[in-house]
Amino acid sequence: MEELFNKINEQEFDNLCNSVKSCELCPRMASSQRILSRASGSVSAKIMFIAEAPGRLGADQSAIPLHGDKTGHNFEALLKFANLERSELFITNAVLCNPRDTDGNNSTPTKSEIFNCTKFLKSQIELINPEIIVTLGATALHALNLIEPHSLSLKINVRTVNTWLQKKLIPLYHPGQRAMLHRSLANQRSDYQFVNDTFKQLSRKTSYRISKTSLLKEDILAIVSYILNKQKLTYFALHKIFYLIEYNSFLNFGHRLTTAYIIRQKDGPYCTDLHINRLRNSIDGLQTKFISKTSFVVYKEKESLFASTDDLSDKLSDETTKMIDYVLEKYGAKSNASLKRSVYFTRPMRNILFYENNHKINLYNTPIQFVDQFTLAT
Numbered sequence: 001m002e003e004l005f006n007k008i009n010e011q012e013f014d015n016l017c018n019s020v021k022s023c024e025l026c027p028r029m030a031s032s033q034r035i036l037s038r039a040s041g042s043v044s045a046k047i048m049f050i051a052e053a054p055g056r057l058g059a060d061q062s063a064i065p066l067h068g069d070k071t072g073h074n075f076e077a078l079l080k081f082a083n084l085e086r087s088e089l090f091i092t093n094a095v096l097c098n099p100r101d102t103d104g105n106n107s108t109p110t111k112s113e114i115f116n117c118t119k120f121l122k123s124q125i126e127l128i129n130p131e132i133i134v135t136l137g138a139t140a141l142h143a144l145n146l147i148e149p150h151s152l153s154l155k156i157n158v159r160t161v162n163t164w165l166q167k168k169l170i171p172l173y174h175p176g177q178r179a180m181l182h183r184s185l186a187n188q189r190s191d192y193q194f195v196n197d198t199f200k201q202l203s204r205k206t207s208y209r210i211s212k213t214s215l216l217k218e219d220i221l222a223i224v225s226y227i228l229n230k231q232k233l234t235y236f237a238l239h240k241i242f243y244l245i246e247y248n249s250f251l252n253f254g255h256r257l258t259t260a261y262i263i264r265q266k267d268g269p270y271c272t273d274l275h276i277n278r279l280r281n282s283i284d285g286l287q288t289k290f291i292s293k294t295s296f297v298v299y300k301e302k303e304s305l306f307a308s309t310d311d312l313s314d315k316l317s318d319e320t321t322k323m324i325d326y327v328l329e330k331y332g333a334k335s336n337a338s339l340k341r342s343v344y345f346t347r348p349m350r351n352i353l354f355y356e357n358n359h360k361i362n363l364y365n366t367p368i369q370f371v372d373q374f375t376l377a378t
């Protein structure tokens with residue numbers, strides 16, 4: 001049921017992105033890139049960050065909110081400091097296009113531009129339905145006031161929890177360089193830590209719901225248990241093999257096997273659903289071994305593990321198990337280095353590298369778009 005709900009949400013979100021693409025409400029941004037897509041984050045995120053507008057050298061280039069320029073770098077460093085994972089958040093802006101002055105530099109969105117875009121901001125909030133909204137800067141806080149009036153001001157209410165539309169609203173300063181003059185880096189770090197602490201407190205109160213969502217979805221669990229029943233893999237290899245199974249399924253069947261969220265990380269594809277804690281939560285008796293500074297081995301004792309998940313892997317179709325067998329046979333025995341090379345040769349990863357090289361940016365933590373081998377990056 002939850003999975004069905006997620007799929008409906010994703011579909012509605014894609015529809016919203018399409019409406020935004022055709023919006024021409026603001027004359028000076030009528031032909032700008034609209035920064036709203038799956039790269040904005042998870043549609044089931046519990047925390048939503050809202051900043052001001054895409055930056056010329058940041059989101060307007062990378063198509064990822066708060067990413068690619070100095071502000072994006074600051075923001076990602078603050079998230080990292082507070083142990084917040086970008087892939088588990090939803091990040092957007094009060095205004096979805098990059099406002100520029102007549103010299104082509106970033107400029108502040110006008111009141112009417114902020115007003116024009118509130119209908120999209122409202123739709124995003126309704127669709128994502130986060131438990132916590134974090135506004136970054138006065139513009140984002142003002143945009144919320146246009147949706148549902150509040151009496152908050154950044155200066156007075158910074159780093160406080162407020163109730164707004166039955167959600168927790170936390171006003172913070174913008175992570176841009178100028179805002180650092182008003183709010184020191186040390187204070188901003190504490191602000192982000194405060195967001196994480198608030199989230200943990202809320203999670204404890206709704207622990208039943210959280211523990212349910214921290215389990216692997218049934219289709220992903222079935223594939224993982226099938227893989228690990230067949231062979232012992234490092235944690236690194238498990239993520240790459242899972243990606244290759246999804247990629248080969250896309251090439252051969254025209255669709256992926258699951259809705260698992262797979263992102264580009266420094267060492268290649270990483271499936272956020274296969275986080276080690278989620279694996280441990282979902283699979284009784286799963287064992288991990290710390291081999292070196294970075295590698296885990298995920299393995300089972302043949303006679304004792306997966307008794308409870310055997311039924312699940314039995315539910316996989318013959319077509320699917322043949323696909324998994326094919327991938328395991330081709331890649332399962334490769335070293336981590338060789339496996340990394342193999343995934344980098346696939347079209348989705350080559351497209352990302354091509355884009356990164358052309359635009360001189362990195363797309364770490366962005367979702368990997370599955371495309372066939374003949375589709376090129378634009």
Ligand code: SF4
Nearest residue numbers: 023026096097116117
């Ligand atoms: S900023 Fe928002 S309202 Fe204005 S053109 Fe872009 S998408 Fe439309």
